[in-house]
Every structure is written in structure tokens, then in C-alpha cells.
Amino acid sequence: xxxxxxxxxxxxxxxxxxxxxxxxxxxxxxxxxxxxxxxxxxxxxxxxxxxxxxxxxxxxxxxxxxxxxxxxxxxxxxxxxxxxxxxxxxxxxxxxxxxxxxxxxxxxxxxxxxxxxxxxxxxxxxxxxxxxxxxxxxxxxxxxxxxxxxxxxxxxxxxxxxxxxxxxxxxxxxxxxxxxxxxxxxxxxxxxxxxxxxxxxxxxxxxxxxxxxxxxxxxxxxxxxxxxxxxxxxxxxxxxxxxxxxxxxxxxxxxxxxxxxxxxxxxxxxxxxxxxxxxxxxxxxxxxxxxxxxxxxxxxxxxxxxxxxxxxxxxxxxxxxxxxxxxxxxxxxx
Amino acid sequence: xxxxxxxxxxxxxxxxxxxxxxxxxxxxxxxxxxxxxxxxxxxxxxxxxxxxxxxxxxxxxxxxxxxxxxxxxxxxxxxxxxxxxxxxxxxxxxxxxxxxxxxxxxxxxxxxxxxxxxxxxxxxxxxxxxxxxxxxxxxxxxxxxxxxxxxxxxxxxxxxxxxxxxxxxxxxxxxxxxxxxxxxxxxxxxxxxxxxxxxxxxxxxxxxxxxxxxxxxxxxxxxxxxxxxxxxxxxxxxxxxxxxxxxxxxxxxxxxxxxxxxxxxxxxxxxxxxxxxxxxxxxxxxxxxxxxxxxxxxxxxx
Amino acid sequence: xxxxxxxxxxxxxxxxxxxxxxxxxxxxxxxxxxxxxxxxxxxxxxxxxxxxxxxxxxxxxxxxxxxxxxxxxxxxxxxxxxxxxxxxxxxxxxxxxxxxxxxxxxxxxxxxxxxxxxxxxxxxxxxxxxxxxxxxxxxxxxxxxxxxxxxxxxxxxxxxxxxxxxxxxxxxxxxxxxxxxxxxxxxxxxxxxxxxxxxxxxxxxxxxxxxxxxxxxxxxxxxxxxxxxxxxxxxxxxxxxxxxxxxxxxxxxxxxxxxxxxxxxxxxxxxxxxxxxxxxxxxxxxxxxxxxxxxxxxxx
Numbered sequence: 001x002x003x004x005x006x007x008x009x010x011x012x013x014x015x016x017x018x019x020x021x022x023x024x025x026x027x028x029x030x031x032x033x034x035x036x037x038x039x040x041x042x043x044x045x046x047x048x049x050x051x052x053x054x055x056x057x058x059x060x061x062x063x064x065x066x067x068x069x070x071x072x073x074x075x076x077x078x079x080x081x082x083x084x085x086x087x088x089x090x091x092x093x094x095x096x097x098x099x100x101x102x103x104x105x106x107x108x109x110x111x112x113x114x115x116x117x118x119x120x121x122x123x124x125x126x127x128x129x130x131x132x133x134x135x136x137x138x139x140x141x142x143x144x145x146x147x148x149x150x151x152x153x154x155x156x157x158x159x160x161x162x163x164x165x166x167x168x169x170x171x172x173x174x175x176x177x178x179x180x181x182x183x184x185x186x187x188x189x190x191x192x193x194x195x196x197x198x199x200x201x202x203x204x205x206x207x208x209x210x211x212x213x214x215x216x217x218x219x220x221x222x223x224x225x226x227x228x229x230x231x232x233x234x235x236x237x238x239x240x241x242x243x244x245x246x247x248x249x250x251x252x253x254x255x256x257x258x259x260x261x262x263x264x265x266x267x268x269x270x271x272x273x274x275x276x277x278x279x280x281x282x283x284x285x286x287x288x289x290x291x292x293x294x295x296x297x298x299x300x301x302x303x304x305x306x307x308x309x310x311x312x313x314x315x316x317x318x319x320x321x322x323x324x325x326x327x328x329x330x331x332x333x334x
Numbered sequence: 335x336x337x338x339x340x341x342x343x344x345x346x347x348x349x350x351x352x353x354x355x356x357x358x359x360x361x362x363x364x365x366x367x368x369x370x371x372x373x374x375x376x377x378x379x380x381x382x383x384x385x386x387x388x389x390x391x392x393x394x395x396x397x398x399x400x401x402x403x404x405x406x407x408x409x410x411x412x413x414x415x416x417x418x419x420x421x422x423x424x425x426x427x428x429x430x431x432x433x434x435x436x437x438x439x440x441x442x443x444x445x446x447x448x449x450x451x452x453x454x455x456x457x458x459x460x461x462x463x464x465x466x467x468x469x470x471x472x473x474x475x476x477x478x479x480x481x482x483x484x485x486x487x488x489x490x491x492x493x494x495x496x497x498x499x500x501x502x503x504x505x506x507x508x509x510x511x512x513x514x515x516x517x518x519x520x521x522x523x524x525x526x527x528x529x530x531x532x533x534x535x536x537x538x539x540x541x542x543x544x545x546x547x548x549x550x551x552x553x554x555x556x557x558x559x560x561x562x563x564x565x566x567x568x569x570x571x572x573x574x575x576x577x578x579x580x581x582x583x584x585x586x587x588x589x590x591x592x593x594x595x596x597x598x599x600x601x602x603x604x605x606x607x608x609x610x611x612x613x614x615x616x617x618x619x620x621x622x623x624x625x626x627x628x629x630x631x632x633x634x635x636x
Numbered sequence: 637x638x639x640x641x642x643x644x645x646x647x648x649x650x651x652x653x654x655x656x657x658x659x660x661x662x663x664x665x666x667x668x669x670x671x672x673x674x675x676x677x678x679x680x681x682x683x684x685x686x687x688x689x690x691x692x693x694x695x696x697x698x699x700x701x702x703x704x705x706x707x708x709x710x711x712x713x714x715x716x717x718x719x720x721x722x723x724x725x726x727x728x729x730x731x732x733x734x735x736x737x738x739x740x741x742x743x744x745x746x747x748x749x750x751x752x753x754x755x756x757x758x759x760x761x762x763x764x765x766x767x768x769x770x771x772x773x774x775x776x777x778x779x780x781x782x783x784x785x786x787x788x789x790x791x792x793x794x795x796x797x798x799x800x801x802x803x804x805x806x807x808x809x810x811x812x813x814x815x816x817x818x819x820x821x822x823x824x825x826x827x828x829x830x831x832x833x834x835x836x837x838x839x840x841x842x843x844x845x846x847x848x849x850x851x852x853x854x855x856x857x858x859x860x861x862x863x864x865x866x867x868x869x870x871x872x873x874x875x876x877x878x879x880x881x882x883x884x885x886x887x888x889x890x891x892x893x894x895x896x897x898x899x900x901x902x903x904x905x906x907x908x909x910x911x912x913x914x915x916x917x918x919x920x921x922x923x924x925x926x927x928x929x930x931x932x933x934x935x936x
Binding site for chain 2: 065067091094095098099101103106107108109110111120121124125
Binding site: 274 | 690691804805806807834835836837838839840842861862863864865867868870887888891901902903905906907908909910912914915916917918919920922
């Protein structure tokens with residue numbers, strides 16, 4: 001398979017925000033939300049970013065299109081690096097990428113009808129409004145009945161609002177769709193429909209997708225690659241099948257094991273990982289995960305691990321990756 | 335098994351009519367409470383009187399008739415006359431027009447000035463916000479009467495001076511309300527969505543922010559109408575408002591005050607419409623606020 | 637009645653008097669289609685019963701009806717709704733209030749909104765013990781510390797002085813469970829208690845609830861939309877669809893062999909049960925479901 005140029009790629013992207021009281025314009029300290037994140041999405045590829053709250057996955061999606069201003073690193077569009085993180089640079093990105101918000105209903109102006117909101121991107125792009133027929137076709141593509149076009153956002157159900165958001169994104173066929181928790185709050189029976197819509201769009205337009213989710217089952221079924229994030233850092237990334245077959249990072253393993261299995265015969269005797277995600281204000285030293293890691297050793301507490309590459313673009317940020325000699329030793333010792 | 339067909343959501347969301355200006359249904363809700371009905375009736379009475387004042391008033395409000403000074407109420411003079419023999423009823427009727435003119439014009443000017451200022455303060459850069467807030471705070475810290483006195487000394491008393499004083503006095507509070515509304519709506523997802531779609535500043539401000547901030551503003555303005563009417567009357571009473579010969583409730587009160595030992599009628603004639611107008615606009619404004627506030631909507635299914 | 641149901645697998649006691657016995661319950665709001673229709677459900681001491689369903693299935697209405705937490709517009713009718721042997725249908729509010737806490741306690745989906753933001757957790761937990769006039773302040777504090785320790789809250793004494801916003805969602809949910817346990821209820825009603833939490837925290841909370849059941853023998857009514865959660869913790873499960881219980885049985889039986897078309901569809905849509913490599917995800921066609929299956933009870 002020849003690799004196409006990534007639609008978008010982030011290299012060593014960092015986002016930090018000033019925190020704490022600032023006197024005379026000098027903030028006391030900075031809060032690092034994203035550290036050194038490198039993710040690329042190619043045309044027709046679905047990449048999932050998986051992580052718990054505070055992992056920075058939402059921030060990454062927003063930083064890509066400039067809703068959060070990156071403080072370091074580089075963003076490239078079609079292999080061409082943005083010269084800077086100015087508004088003008090991000091305008092270019094925003095022309096190619098659409099963001100689907102976690103709460104789709106809130107991403108519509110409450111005082112405008114759905115039909116008007118769906119035509120909004122075209123109006124912004126200066127292509128004028130849409131004719132009623134085109135609008136209905138577009139809505140139908142997204143699985144939205146044309147009777148809903150005259151509704152206001154609050155009168156839509158969760159699934160309908162999500163489809164409306166997709167329809168809006170499709171009105172100027174984007175090359176990248178960033179979907180923030182696209183199935184959160186949806187019933188299982190509706191969730192499949194939304195995911196199928198994504199797959200259809202991908203097949204038809206070769207659109208790239210960046211799915212930001214905490215749902216491993218969804219990531220496993222629809223994405224080509226998975227990125228596991230924790231406290232703003234990528235701990236592991238690689239092809240979906242590889243990650244699920246042989247997770248290398250203890251955190252990935254713990255995440256996979258934490259998902260409750262719909263089988264009463266496979267109940268877990270113990271929770272796979274204890275404790276909670278630390279606050280960004282108290283970023284642990286060394287490896288961020290060491291406090292909750294079963295195989296952590298002294299080295300993990302002091303030294304932040306570098307990225308170790310494996311086959312097929314599978315990388316992991318751990319001193320003792322699972323299923324490696326180092327990891328097996330650590331496991332035996334732990 | 336019937337799978338793989340597009341899902342059909344079971345709960346059909348009710349098709350509600352538009353939320354923007356549901357004028358008839360809002361009015362129906364306003365009238366549905368007793369206070370709202372009273373408010374509505376009084377507001378309608380005042381507005382109609384102001385509109386048709388010259389046709390309702392039997393005499394010219396400035397026609398002096400020394401023979402009939404301080405006449406008692408009679409069929410020819412419903413409320414009697416004042417110390418210059420002017421028909422009090424006609425003065426009260428035309429005073430309504432003065433009150434409404436001052437109130438509506440100053441309100442319109444104040445809103446027109448406050449809207450852009452508030453939007454800029456709320457959406458613009460932080461330093462501009464800080465600067466505008468400083469100006470608003472300084473303006474609202476001016477003592478009202480002192481400020482009015484100074485303005486009258488500089489520009490002379492008159493209708494436009496009254497309007498100017500009221501505008502300058504009310505712009506800061508409106509602008510601050512718009513600023514807070516803008517700040518909270520700016521942080522909402524749909525504005526972020528607009529930014530993510532590359533929407534221009536003008537589009538975000540006027541198509542998306544404005545319709546969402548204007549509702550509470552109109553309610554505040556409606557409640558403020560009564561304050562403005564009282565203010566005009568107060569300024570006129572103190573001689574800082576409209577010229578004495580022009581019929582205004584404040585002037586009637588002021589004239590009546592001089593003869594209160596002889597007859598209380600002029601004071602009552604000037605005071606009563608003022609009280610009715612205040613009550614009317616306050617009740618109407620409060621009912622409107624309740625009708626437009628979704629949080630006060632009747633309890634429904636969880 | 638099948639003996640298997642009445643058997644308490646923790647204590648081994650057979651057919652104890654049910655903690656919660658709901659008979660033919662119907663809940664409707666303002667004349668519309670009932671949200672809950674003719675539901676029968678029993679929970680025995682020490683038993684964990686799950687109610688699974690999608691949004692609008694009536695599962696939350698059912699849970700809230702037990703402690704009369706529904707909005708005023710709700711009309712509740714039926715044969716009986718007995719909590720700890722007291723029939724609450726048509727009972728005066730005072731009776732219901734006296735059973736809130738000692739009879740059944742609730743845990744909600746969002747722990748952030750379950751506490752008042754203005755008072756410390758210690759203050760709010762102490763308030764829950766207002767009924768107990770004999771215990772001194774110190775005794776109450778001891779009891780609170782004991783339950784906080786029981787739910788695995790690190791450093792409980794220090795937590796008493798904190799405000800809700802200072803804790804994470806997972807920790808607050810632990811405090812919410814502690815608050816429920818503080819009143820020594822016979823039944824814990826948990827309305828989607830882990831939906832707002834991260835998976836690693838969800839696993840810990842489910843584990844905690846299972847431990848609590850084993851230790852104190854509290855019965856649990858678990859409301860969830862998640863098959864995995866139900867499988868993890870429940871003994872029995874009732875599947876709700878369009879206001880009715882369409883299938884009911886032990887988790888083992890239902891997860892091994894779902895009978896009702898809706899239950900089958902629910903399992904078919906569960907992505908974690910499907911092998912990878914499918915090109916499209918399954919969805920439920922509710923229209924077709926309603927055509928082929930008016931409402932039928934499960935095989936159990």
C-alpha cells in the first residue's frame with residue numbers, strides 16, 4: 001500500500017495555558033495540557049484518539065483547527081507546514097476540516113432552524129445559501145428526515161442532532177472530520193447508525209476521520225489506527241488490530257481490561273487499575289502513569305520514557321513495554 | 335431479525351414553533367396572569383393616549399384663560415384648571431405624549447449606543463473590555479442630579495437635554511448587561527462551531543450573538559421604561575427638564591405643588607398617571623420576563 | 637415462581653421476604669402514553685437486580701417511582717409497590733419520607749450535582765444523620781468516617797473538610813455511595829452510577845458495589861443502559877422496552893440465550909460482542925421490532 005500524504009499531521013504539538021494569579025502580565029506557571037503529541041491522519045483513514053478525562057484528547061482536536069492555540073510544535077496540511085499559529089494559518093485548516101462537537105445540540109445556534117444551520121458553512125464560504133432540494137438531499141445523506149429541517153435544535157433527539165451536525169459538516173465536503181465523542185450519550189441502537197454514516201462518508205469522499213472517544217469498542221470497530229493518550233501525552237499508538245492483540249503499554253492493557261465485558265462468566269475479581277487520573281496541576285514526575293502502574297519501578301518515577309518504535313508504526317512510551325524482555329522482567333519482579 | 339435498516343428514533347420530538355419572537359403566544363402568556371393583564375391594559379391605555387393625544391384633548395394644553403384660574407372639575411373641564419387657567423385634563427393627556435416620547439427616544443438611543451459597546455466589550459480583546467468597563471463605571475458613578483444640573487447649565491433645559499441625560503445615565507447598565515450576555519454566549523459551543531467553520535467577525539456578532547443577547551435586554555428595557563418616565567417627571571419637577579409651558583407630568587406636579595394649599599387636584603392629576611404608568615410598565619415587564627424565561631416554564635416530563 | 641429467583645446467592649437464604657416488590661405498576665405523565673406500563677419486579681435481600689433499557693424505556697421513571705421522586709405530573713397506579721413490607725402506593729408522603737434512607741437510598745448518575753456546592757462534605761454527611769437524635773456529634777463523625785473508609789476513600793478525615801468541587805467525579809461517587817450507606821438502607825437504587833465516569837473508575841466503582849453487597853448484604857437495584865455493567869454486577873436482569881419489561885431472568889440465562897427480539901437486538905448491537913472486520917455496524921429497526929413483537933414476556 002502506498003502511503004498518501006497525510007491530510008493533516010501534528011508534530012510534537014504542545015498546548016499550555018497560563019494558570020494561577022498573574023501580576024504584571026506574568027503568569028505564575030503554565031499548565032501543560034498537551035505535551036509533544038504527534039499524530040497524522042491520511043485520506044480515507046480513521047484514527048481514534050482514546051483516553052480518559054484529562055487526557056487532552058479534546059484539546060488536541062481543538063488545537064488542530066486553532067480553537068486552542070498551540071504553544072509549540074508544528075501542524076502540517078497536506079504535507080505543508082503552517083508557517084505559524086496565526087488566525088490566517090488556521091483559516092486554511094478550517095477550510096479543509098470540520099469539527100463535530102461532543103454535544104451536537106449545543107453546537108447549533110438555538111435561535112436558528114436546523115435547515116439554516118446546515119447551509120451555514122456554504123454561506124460562510126461565500127457560496128450562497130442552498131436550494132431547498134439540495135438541502136433535503138444533504139439531510140437525506142446524513143439520514144435526517146426533511147421535516148426536521150424546519151425544527152429548532154432543542155427539538156431534536158440526541159441521534160438527530162448528531163446527524164444534523166454531520167449534515168452541516170458535509171455541506172462543504174471536508175477532507176477531515178474531527179468527531180469529538182461521536183457516540184457519547186447515544187443509545188446502542190442509534191450509535192451504530194451514526195458510525196455507519198461516518199463509514200459511508202469515508203467510502204464516498206475518501207474523507208479522513210479523527211475520532212476522539214473513550215469508547216474502546218467503537219474505536220476497535222471503525223478505526224484503522226488508535227492513539228492512547230494520558231495526561232496530555234501519547235502513551236501508545238499503532239494499528240487497531242495490533243493494539244488490541246498485543247498492547248505494549250501497561251496503561252493500554254489496563255484500559256482494555258477495565259471495559260466491562262457483557263458476559264457474566266467473565267467477571268473480574270479485581271479492578272484492573274486502581275486510583276484515578278492525576279490532576280494536570282500535579283503532573284507526576286517521570287512516566288505520568290507510574291503511580292497507577294503495576295510494573296512501575298524506580299526508573300519510571302524519575303525518567304520520562306522515550307518513544308520506542310515497534311513494527312507497523314506501532315510506538316509505545318514505556319521503559320518496560322509488555323511482551324518484550326524488559327517488560328517480562330518487570331512483570332516478574334512486580 | 336430486523337437489523338441494519340436505518341434507525342428510527344422512538345421519541346418523536348414535538349415540533350415546537352420558533353423560539354425567536356413568538357409574539358402571539360408570548361402575549362397570551364403575559365395576559366394569562368392577573369398582574370400581566372393589568373400591566374398590558376395600562377400599557378395599551380398609555381400608548382393609545384400618547385398616540386391620539388391631540389384628538390383626545392378638548393383644549394390646547396397651553397391656552398391660558400385667566401378667568402378660569404383653578405376652576406373646579408366640571409363637564410367643560412374634566413379635571414379643572416391650573417393657576418394659569420389651562421385645562422388640566424388636556425395637559426395630562428398631552429403629558430402622556432411627552433412622557434412616552436422622552437422614554438422611547440432615550441431608550442432607543444441608549445440601546446443603539448449600548449449594543450455595539452457591549453458586544454465589543456464582551457467579544458473584543460481584553461484591554462478594550464477593561465477600558466470600556468472603566469468608562470461605564472465612571473459614567474454610572476456620576477451623581478444623577480448633579481450631572482443633570484451641570485448638563486442643563488451647559489446646554490439649557492429642554493426635551494433634548496432630558497433625553498441626553500437619561501441616555502448617558504442608562505447606557506452603562508445596558509452595555510454591561512450585553513457584555514455579560516456576550517461573554518457567556520461566546521463560550522458556548524455554537525459560537526466555537528462558527529469559528530471552526532471560519533465564520534467572519536460580523537457574522538458571529540450580528541447573526542449569532544446579537545439575537546441571543548437581545549431578549550434579556552428588551553425585558554430590562556421594558557422594566558426600565560417606568561424608571562425613565564419617573565426620571566423625566568422628576569427632572570421636570572425640579573425645573574431641569576422640559577420647558578414649563580410644555581405639558582408634562584413633572585411640570586403639572588411642579589405647578590400643582592405651588593397651589594397645593596388651595597387645591598390638591600393638580601398634584602393628583604399629575605401624580606396619578608405617573609403612578610399608573612410605573613405600575614403598568616413594571617407589571618408588563620415582569621410578566622414578559624416570566625413568559626420568556628424557559629426556566630419558569632411549567633414542569634414537564636423528566 | 638421459579639425457586640432459582642428467590643434464592644439469595646450471597647447468604648444462601650432461600651425465599652426471604654422481598655425488599656422491593658412492585659406489582660403491575662403503571663406511570664403516566666399528563667395523559668400521554670404511559671412511561672411505565674404494568675411492570676412487575678421484585679428485589680430480595682442481598683440481591684442485585686439490573687434494569688436495562690435505552691433512553692425513554694421508562695427505567696429511570698421506574699427507579700424514581702420507588703421513593704416518589706417523580707414530578708408532580710406523574711400518575712402512578714398499580715397493585716402494589718412495597719418497600720420493606722410497606723405498601724407505598726397511595727401511602728401518605730410521611731410514610732414515603734420515613735423510608736427514604738432506612739428503606740432505600742439512591743445514587744445518581746452525576747455525583748457532581750448530587751451535593752450542594754456550598755457546604756463541606758462532612759457537613760452534608762452529618763446532615764443526613766439528623767434523624768438520629770441520640771448519637772453525639774463524635775459518634776456521628778465516627779460512623780461517617782467508617783463508611784467513607786468502607787467505600788475506599790483515601791484519607792477520609794481530611795475529606796470531611798473539603799467541598800464537592802475539590803474531588804473528582806469518581807471520588808464524589810464514592811462519597812455518594814457512602815452517603816447512601818450511612819442511612820443503612822435495605823435497598824440501594826443506583827441510577828446509571830458509572831455512566832459519567834471514566835472506564836478505569838467505573839471498574840473500581842462496580843467492584844466496590846459488589847464488595848458492599850457481599851459485606852453488608854444490601855440489595856441493589858441497578859439501572860443501566862450498558863450490558864457490560866449489568867453482566868459485571870447483577871444476579872438478575874429485567875429488560876425494559878417502551879415502558880414494559882419484555883424479558884426477565886438470571887443474567888446467566890439471559891446473556892446466554894436472549895429470547896425477546898428486542899433483547900436479541902440489544903445484544904446484536906453490542907459492539908464489544910462482535911468480531912472485528914464487519915463493514916457496517918448493526919442498528920435496531922424499532923419500527924420492524926414493533927411490528928413483529930407487540931409485547932411478549934421472556935421465556936423465563
